[in-house]
Amino acid sequence: MRRFDQELSELHHQLIEMGTLAESMVSTTVRALEDLTLNIEESLQASEDMLDEMQNTIDKEVVRILTVYSPVATDLRYVLTVSHVTSSLERIGDQTTNVLRLLQLMMARSAAKPEPRIIQMGMAVKEMLHGAIGSYINRNAKEAEKYRNRDEYVDSLNDQIMREVLSEEVALEALQGEPNIAGPLAQILIARSLERIGDQACNICDQVPSLVATHS
Amino acid sequence: MFTSRLFWKPFVYFSALIVLVGFIGGYTTSQWQKEQLTDQLKQRLRNTAISLEDVTKRSLLSGEFEDLQQVIQDIRTLTTTRITVVALDGVVYADTHKNPNKMENHANRDELIQALRNREGDSQRYSDTLNISMLYYAFRIQHQGRTLGCVRCALSTSQIDIQVASIQARIAELVFIVVITGLIVTGLVIFRMTRPVVRLIEEARELTTVQLGQTIGHGFDDEISELGRLLNELSSALADRMAQLEQNHHELLTVLEGMDEGVIAVDKNECIRFANEAVCEMFSLDLVEDQGRPIWEVIRNQMVQAIINQAKKTNAHFRGEIELLGPPTRYLALNASAIPTEDEDDFGVIIVIHDITEVRRLENLRRDFVANVSHELKTPLASIQAYAETLIDGAIEDQNNNRTFLGRIVEQSERLNMLIQDLLSIARVESNTGINEYSTVDVSDVLDRCIKYHQPRAGKKKIEINVCASNDVMIYADTEGIRQILDNLVDNAIKYTPESGTVNVGLVIHDKQVVLKVQDSGIGISEKHLQRIFERFYRVDKARSRELGGTGLGLSIVKHLVNAFDGEIDVTSILDQGTTFIVKLPLLEGMQTAVSVS
Numbered sequence: 001m002r003r004f005d006q007e008l009s010e011l012h013h014q015l016i017e018m019g020t021l022a023e024s025m026v027s028t029t030v031r032a033l034e035d036l037t038l039n040i041e042e043s044l045q046a047s048e049d050m051l052d053e054m055q056n057t058i059d060k061e062v063v064r065i066l067t068v069y070s071p072v073a074t075d076l077r078y079v080l081t082v083s084h085v086t087s088s089l090e091r092i093g094d095q096t097t098n099v100l101r102l103l104q105l106m107m108a109r110s111a112a113k114p115e116p117r118i119i120q121m122g123m124a125v126k127e128m129l130h131g132a133i134g135s136y137i138n139r140n141a142k143e144a145e146k147y148r149n150r151d152e153y154v155d156s157l158n159d160q161i162m163r164e165v166l167s168e169e170v171a172l173e174a175l176q177g178e179p180n181i182a183g184p185l186a187q188i189l190i191a192r193s194l195e196r197i198g199d200q201a202c203n204i205c206d207q208v209p210s211l212v213a214t215h216s
Numbered sequence: 217m218f219t220s221r222l223f224w225k226p227f228v229y230f231s232a233l234i235v236l237v238g239f240i241g242g243y244t245t246s247q248w249q250k251e252q253l254t255d256q257l258k259q260r261l262r263n264t265a266i267s268l269e270d271v272t273k274r275s276l277l278s279g280e281f282e283d284l285q286q287v288i289q290d291i292r293t294l295t296t297t298r299i300t301v302v303a304l305d306g307v308v309y310a311d312t313h314k315n316p317n318k319m320e321n322h323a324n325r326d327e328l329i330q331a332l333r334n335r336e337g338d339s340q341r342y343s344d345t346l347n348i349s350m351l352y353y354a355f356r357i358q359h360q361g362r363t364l365g366c367v368r369c370a371l372s373t374s375q376i377d378i379q380v381a382s383i384q385a386r387i388a389e390l391v392f393i394v395v396i397t398g399l400i401v402t403g404l405v406i407f408r409m410t411r412p413v414v415r416l417i418e419e420a421r422e423l424t425t426v427q428l429g430q431t432i433g434h435g436f437d438d439e440i441s442e443l444g445r446l447l448n449e450l451s452s453a454l455a456d457r458m459a460q461l462e463q464n465h466h467e468l469l470t471v472l473e474g475m476d477e478g479v480i481a482v483d484k485n486e487c488i489r490f491a492n493e494a495v496c497e498m499f500s501l502d503l504v505e506d507q508g509r510p511i512w513e514v515i516r517n518q519m520v521q522a523i524i525n526q527a528k529k530t531n532a533h534f535r536g537e538i539e540l541l542g543p544p545t546r547y548l549a550l551n552a553s554a555i556p557t558e559d560e561d562d563f564g565v566i567i568v569i570h571d572i573t574e575v576r577r578l579e580n581l582r583r584d585f586v587a588n589v590s591h592e593l594k595t596p597l598a599s600i601q602a603y604a605e606t607l608i609d610g611a612i613e614d615q616n617n618n619r620t621f622l623g624r625i626v627e628q629s630e631r632l633n634m635l636i637q638d639l640l641s642i643a644r645v646e647s648n649t650g651i652n653e654y655s656t657v658d659v660s661d662v663l664d665r666c667i668k669y670h671q672p673r674a675g676k677k678k679i680e681i682n683v684c685a686s687n688d689v690m691i692y693a694d695t696e697g698i699r700q701i702l703d704n705l706v707d708n709a710i711k712y713t714p715e716s717g718t719v720n721v722g723l724v725i726h727d728k729q730v731v732l733k734v735q736d737s738g739i740g741i742s743e744k745h746l747q748r749i750f751e752r753f754y755r756v757d758k759a760r761s762r763e764l765g766g767t768g769l770g771l772s773i774v775k776h777l778v779n780a781f782d783g784e785i786d787v788t789s790i791l792d793q794g795t796t797f798i799v800k801l802p803l804l805e806g807m808q809t810a811v812s813v814s
Contacts, residue, residue: 013512020516130516137513 019133022089030122051093081207088200112183132204144208154198234398242391246384261353261369276364327354412440478569484562527552588753596628638769645776685723690804704770713738732799740791750775
């Protein structure tokens with residue numbers, strides 16, 4: 001194997017490792033929403049730090065490969081998508097810590113539990129991310145398209161949650177200065193974070209066609 | 217054959233040798249021939265010179281050269297020999313080809329120098345006088361110990377050259393024929409010698425590529441055939457070994473494929489070498505497509521990766537548990553061990569994966585059970601304790617309430633008793649020790665009594681019980697068990713049906729099975745709870761159930777009993793519309809299948 005190919009495959013490995021980490025972060029977060037386990041904060045934070053570090057390493061590697069080897073054609077396209085994907089994964093990591101923080105706030109400030117729809121969203125987003133990374137690895141544009149289309153479902157769930165949680169009563173409570181709108185607010189914010197994870201998964205899906213394309 | 221090195225190598229060497237020998241032989245022979253001819257010529261010249269000794273001596277002594285000139289001219293015409301008479305000081309006195317007076321001094325000629333010193337001398341060189349290559353022979357003329365001069369005879373060597381050339385041509389012809397014959401013979405001999413070996417090699421090659429175990433090397437009768445025989449033995453031994461290996465491999469593969477546990481092996485580069493069906497199912501892999509791909513690309517799981525890395529690093533055994541999220545959640549126990557590869561410092565890894573979801577579920581169930589039992593026992597006990605304490609604290613004197621309190625104590629004691637009874641019966645059913653009074657049971661009879669027992673309670677709630685039962689439905693079971701099944705189902709139906717509802721009970725024989733159907737128009741059970749209602753202490757609505765006096769064990773007992781009687785139970789429900797329980801039990805053999813429905 002040429003040195004360049006070797007380094008490219010090493011890069012690929014690192015990227016997948018990062019993807020796996022991000023996926024597991026999303027998984028644990030979704031499970032926390034289900035089981036209301038809050039003791040994962042430390043491990044999630046550790047994962048988040050590791051994710052940032054991985055992004056740094058991979059991005060540096062990308063720049064190095066671009067300057068040292070100046071790859072062309074498929075290799076170039078691949079290397080260019082790598083930095084896109086790492087930034088998406090990193091943002092996904094951020095959102096998971098967000099969700100956990102919101103969940104903690106929700107549990108501390110109100111008796112509310114995450115809505116069933118939020119759990120559904122979490123599941124959908126988790127699947128989307130898994131599918132997105134899978135299709136990226138397998139360079140399967142069709143599959144990427146399929147998972148990308150799940151985003152509509154996630155968005156619609158987000159809208160529903162928004163509408164239902166912000167019911168008239170809640171609005172009234174808020175207007176009357178009732179302090180306890182923490183629950184509904186947290187629901188909305190958690191839903192939004194999940195929706196953003198979905199968007200990032202879409203971004204990853206969007207990178208796939210450029211890997212497959214035979215001409216630019 | 218002619219591409220074989222075995223043939224060409226000796227052939228080339230031998231050919232080179234033959235050609236070399238031919239050339240050396242030809243060259244030495246022609247050289248020797250030439251020497252012979254030169255010697256002969258020299259002899260002739262010597263003879264001529266010696267025969268002229270007298271005449272020359274006389275002429276030299278007298279100083280008269282006329283006669284001499286005449287004599288040598290005569291000889292020249294006869295023999296074409298050039299004759300020269302040279303004085304001691306090199307002056308030419310007579311010559312057959314030139315005027316002696318015009319000739320230069322010959323004192324420096326090799327043959328003359330030699331002759332003066334050794335009496336005779338010869339030399340072969342180019343004659344400036346005649347412009348041809350000549351062989352000279354000189355002879356010293358002496359008289360009474362005094363040297364007078366030399367007589368020199370010479371002949372052109374061109375004749376020798378011509379003869380030598382013709383002889384050389386003959387020799388070359390001969391050498392050519394010999395070399396060609398030699399080459400042909402060598403070729404044939406080597407061909408004959410190497411042919412069996414080459415054939416054996418070809419056959420042996422076929423053996424490795426086509427089929428082990430076939431016999432080769434027939435038709436030779438020397439060491440080659442011995443070699444062939446040995447190869448045959450080797451090949452058949454190898455074929456046996458291969459067949460055995462193949463069989464082992466197949467057996468192993470079948471075992472691995474048939475295992476419930478997942479087995480996956482990765483090489484030192486973490487590429488998947490083998491994965492059985494169970495693994496493929498667990499991680500939704502494609503057996504064909506994903507083989508050879510890196511495991512981190514296909515199974516993207518941190519724990520799996522961590523275990524592999526540890527096993528590789530330390531060449532030891534590692535255990536780990538992972539949770540496969542994604543409905544339904546599955547718990548997997550991983551056992552990873554390093555497998556040695558040809559590279560000593562690098563290991564492959566084999567992972568055996570157990571699905572421990574069920575184990576986990578049972579563990580949870582047990583834990584829940586203990587917690588539930590304690591809780592369920594505590595509730596009536598606490599009531600009893602509270603009422604008793606109230607009575608002790610003086611309420612016993614309160615004529616209005618003391619009976620009520622005592623009544624409550626009795627009520628709670630009954631509840632406690634019921635609970636313990638249920639617990640005992642469930643324990644009995646579970647351990648299969650309680651039901652040993654198997655006999656032929658008429659289910660319709662038991663049902664009859666059960667309905668009669670429950671009728672008053674139903675009447676209170678204005679619930680209509682419709683029974684549609686065949687007569688004489690006989691099964692082989694425990695009467696008490698059947699009673700408990702019917703009791704629990706009908707009791708539940710009445711309990712969870714609001715006032716003025718209906719409960720339909722059906723008992724028919726269908727397809728050699730007794731089908732008991734208890735349908736109510738009650739509150740129903742939602743989908744979420746439906747699959748868990750047979751669990752011990754599982755309550756759809758905790759408050760309502762307790763209020764209605766349930767222990768939370770009834771359906772669990774029913775399920776266990778039905779299982780004990782080799783039957784099955786099924787439930788369907790629609791929220792707010794009612795629930796239907798269907799129990800199927802095997803009909804007693806020999807029973808008529810068609811029984812009139814009353």
